[in-house]
Amino acid sequence: MQLIAQIAFLVVLVAGIAFFTKNIRRVIRNVKLGKKIDRTDKPGERFAKMARVALGQSKMVKKPFSGFLHIIVYLGFIIINIEVLEIIIDGVFGTHRILAFLGSGYNFLIGTFEILAFLVFVGVVIFWLRRNVTNIYRFLGNELKGWPKNDANYILYFEMVLMILFITMNAADLQLQLNGVYHYAQESGVIMGSFPISQFLSPLFEGLSESTLIIIERTAWWLHIIGILLFLNYLYYSKHLHILLAFPNVYLSKLTVQGKFDNLEAVTNEVKLMMDPDADPYAMPEEGAEEEVPEKFGASDVMDLNQVQLLNAYTCTECGRCTAECPANQTGKKLSPRKIMMDTRDRLEEVGNIINKKGSFEDDGKQLLDNYILREELWACTTCNACVEACPIGIDPLSIILDMRRYLVMEQSAAPSDLANAMTNIENNGAPWPYNQMDRLNWANEK
Amino acid sequence: MADAIKVPTMAEYMAQGKKPEVLFWVGCAGSFDDRAKRITKAFVKLLHEAKVDFAVLGTEESCTGDPAKRAGNEFLFQMQAATNIEVLNGYEIKKVVTACPHCFNTLKNEYPALGGDYEVIHHTTFLKSLLEEGRLKVEGGKFKGKRITFHDPCYLGRANNVYEAPRDLLRKLEVELIEMRKCKKNGLCCGAGGGQMFKEPEPGNKDVNIERTEQAMEVKPDIIAAGCPFCNTMMTDGVKNKNQEGNIEVMDVAEMIANAHDL
Ligand code: SF4
Ligand code: SF4
Numbered sequence: 088m089q090l091i092a093q094i095a096f097l098v099v100l101v102a103g104i105a106f107f108t109k110n111i112r113r114v115i116r117n118v119k120l121g122k123k124i125d126r127t128d129k130p131g132e133r134f135a136k137m138a139r140v141a142l143g144q145s146k147m148v149k150k151p152f153s154g155f156l157h158i159i160v161y162l163g164f165i166i167i168n169i170e171v172l173e174i175i176i177d178g179v180f181g182t183h184r185i186l187a188f189l190g191s192g193y194n195f196l197i198g199t200f201e202i203l204a205f206l207v208f209v210g211v212v213i214f215w216l217r218r219n220v221t222n223i224y225r226f227l228g229n230e231l232k233g234w235p236k237n238d239a240n241y242i243l244y245f246e247m248v249l250m251i252l253f254i255t256m257n258a259a260d261l262q263l264q265l266n267g268v269y270h271y272a273q274e275s276g277v278i279m280g281s282f283p284i285s286q287f288l289s290p291l292f293e294g295l296s297e298s299t300l301i302i303i304e305r306t307a308w309w310l311h312i313i314g315i316l317l318f319l320n321y322l323y324y325s326k327h328l329h330i331l332l333a334f335p336n337v338y339l340s341k342l343t344v345q346g347k348f349d350n351l352e353a354v355t356n357e358v359k360l361m362m363d364p365d366a367d368p369y370a371m372p373e374e375g376a377e378e379e380v381p382e383k384f385g386a387s388d389v390m391d392l393n394q395v396q397l398l399n400a401y402t403c404t405e406c407g408r409c410t411a412e413c414p415a416n417q418t419g420k421k422l423s424p425r426k427i428m429m430d431t432r433d434r435l436e437e438v439g440n441i442i443n444k445k446g447s448f449e450d451d452g453k454q455l456l457d458n459y460i461l462r463e464e465l466w467a468c469t470t471c472n473a474c475v476e477a478c479p480i481g482i483d484p485l486s487i488i489l490d491m492r493r494y495l496v497m498e499q500s501a502a503p504s505d506l507a508n509a510m511t512n513i514e515n516n517g518a519p520w521p522y523n524q525m526d527r528l529n530w531a532n533e534k
Numbered sequence: 535m536a537d538a539i540k541v542p543t544m545a546e547y548m549a550q551g552k553k554p555e556v557l558f559w560v561g562c563a564g565s566f567d568d569r570a571k572r573i574t575k576a577f578v579k580l581l582h583e584a585k586v587d588f589a590v591l592g593t594e595e596s597c598t599g600d601p602a603k604r605a606g607n608e609f610l611f612q613m614q615a616a617t618n619i620e621v622l623n624g625y626e627i628k629k630v631v632t633a634c635p636h637c638f639n640t641l642k643n644e645y646p647a648l649g650g651d652y653e654v655i656h657h658t659t660f661l662k663s664l665l666e667e668g669r670l671k672v673e674g675g676k677f678k679g680k681r682i683t684f685h686d687p688c689y690l691g692r693a694n695n696v697y698e699a700p701r702d703l704l705r706k707l708e709v710e711l712i713e714m715r716k717c718k719k720n721g722l723c724c725g726a727g728g729g730q731m732f733k734e735p736e737p738g739n740k741d742v743n744i745e746r747t748e749q750a751m752e753v754k755p756d757i758i759a760a761g762c763p764f765c766n767t768m769m770t771d772g773v774k775n776k777n778q779e780g781n782i783e784v785m786d787v788a789e790m791i792a793n794a795h796d797l
Binding site: 343344345346347348350354355357358361385412415417418420421463466469470471473476489491492493494495496497503505508509510513514518519524525526527528529530531533 | 539540541543560562564565566567571574575578590592593595596597599601602603604605606607608609610612613614616620639643644647648688689692693694695719720722723725726727728729730731732733734735736737738739740741742744745746
């Protein structure tokens with residue numbers, strides 16, 4: 088019986104991890120559909136930023152209440168996972184509380200886990216209330232309707248259930264130890280672990296028979312570990328992927344001042360050619376030189392974006408802090424930087440699924456532009472960087488908006504007409520208004 | 535006050551074989567927009583007052599390309615950049631000051647990779663350094679005790695982390711500096727950036743400048759101080775829309791200092 092349990096555990100564990108690995112490989116493959124971008128410079132600065140923003144959650148606490156709760160849930164999540172280590176060892180070797188030899192240190196650990204589990208539970212309940220009962224602007228956006236809202240709630244339910252199982256398991260275990268049951272209790276009668284929370288539950292189990300108690304303990308134990316493995320595999324389908332990706336995402340985020348936008352190199356080369364009086368525009372390409380495919384400017388689909396932008400999309404946790412700060416969104420425009428990220432991820436998944444089915448990407452008659460992100464959204468952006476500043480995990484929705492505008496303007500000449508006029512003016516007379524460049528100093532002589 | 539002000543050009547300096555201490559990049563708004571021209575003139579007066587040896591490019595200046603770039607026209611942006619860099623490098627310019635945060639950001643951050651590497655300073659930072667060097671005196675004068683709120687231009691504040699220079703200058707004017715709910719890193723845009731200045735807003739339920747003006751009105755200011763010609767226009771329109779022209783003025787920090795001096 089014991090051996091069967093051990094084998095069953097191993098099978099579940101290996102299957103859970105294998106499936107998870109498969110999903111992560113899929114994320115990596117899809118991100119690699121994007122263009123290469125070099126973000127390997129300044130590793131020291133990048134690590135420091137990652138430590139501060141991802142590990143230290145420095146931007147989360149800008150909203151003190153939700154930031155504080157998030158830190159509790161986050162710390163709880165990480166620390167309680169030390170307990171998973173023991174659960175795995177016990178599961179594989181059929182032992183009971185293998186780490187108990189640590190003595191008082193062990194008691195301290197288990198006690199801490201229990202308190203954290205309780206705090207996480209409370210935090211998650213408050214999160215649920217904030218999402219479902221109160222009216223918080225960033226949780227009311229259109230893009231959250233349907234799946235994203237359910238996803239957010241599923242995560243919260245998952246966490247609640249896991250914490251309840253953990254505490255139940257401990258409560259039953261404590262009762263079994265108190266009853267001196269073989270395999271659970273030590274011969275000395277010394278209780279392994281300390282149970283500041285579950286001690287209040289275990290009296291409920293007092294009258295139960297030994298076998299019932301064991302069933303309760305085993306059920307909670309199994310459901311807890313299976314739940315964790317399920318949760319791990321749920322990540323890929325969920326905004327909860329941020330718990331892993333936030334780290335590389337912050338590491339790879341832009342380090343320069345926010346106002347500095349990238350200069351397109353392909354354009355630089357063309358401009359150089361145009362400005363260079365010695366360049367021969369009709370020059371034949373050298374013999375044997377590869378025919379150059381003219382580069383597509385800007386982005387109309389996910390493959391035109393760079394890998395960091397695609398990683399951004401998978402990392403987005405749909406918190407809406409960006410959207411809540413967006414001047415366009417606040418004034419009722421369709422633009423929502425969160426939606427830009429969600430659309431990018433959805434389209435990337437769609438493209439990824441085509442590759443899963445057919446082996447490589449085949450045109451499906453859809454693209455990120457128009458099928459997901461509307462022009463009206465793109466043209467509402469003031470490039471103010473408020474979204475970039477607000478994002479707690481280093482996502483840059485503005486860079487995607489800009490790349491899509493580049494496509495619209497440079498590939499399609501599809502700028503709104505007033506804006507197109509302003510650009511014609513710049514081209515012809517060096518100012519966005521129709522004034523003559525020769526009049527540029529007239530102000531000095533005006534009274 | 536009515537005399538035209540003396541504004542030397544780089545071409546004139548070149549002809550005399552001289553180089554100025556700093557180039558004043560006026561920008562399109564500063565050159566052509568009636569409201570912004572008043573800011574330009576106020577700043578020039580301060581430059582004279584502080585005996586700064588400066589010049590402008592005049593008719594050789596052209597749009598930096600900022601609106602084109604943010605609208606997605608990278609090609610036009612880089613054409614503008616190439617032209618301007620040729621002129622600037624031709625004059626061997628080292629230091630540039632400008633009263634427009636958009637010009638400031640573009641010249642400072644996006645020109646270097648294209649061959650235009652200069653020390654670029656926003657006029658509020660420049661005025662502050664003149665003050666520290668003792669070349670310019672800033673005193674309260676008529677603004678003493680007035681309630682002033684500073685609207686952070688996106689391309690000065692969030693984009694380049696310049697928050698304190700304009701505020702330090704305002705403090706020197708002995709005003710009562712009050713912050714809006716959304717300020718500094720969290721400041722709300724005036725609605726002009728990213729090419730919006732030159733187009734109709736997309737459908738929505740309010741204009742961005744109205745939202746920002748309402749935020750400013752919450753703190754009941756006598757003056758909304760700005761550091762950008764576009765913000766200035768947007769906030770001025772917002773104040774008009776709210777029928778507050780009689781109560782709230784919108785002024786550039788440079789104008790306030792010049793005004794306090796009765797220049
Ligand atoms: S940069 Fe654009 S999308 Fe981001 S907050 Fe500003 S207006 Fe909104
Ligand atoms: S982009 Fe950042 S701020 Fe916006 S919803 Fe995603 S995680 Fe939140």
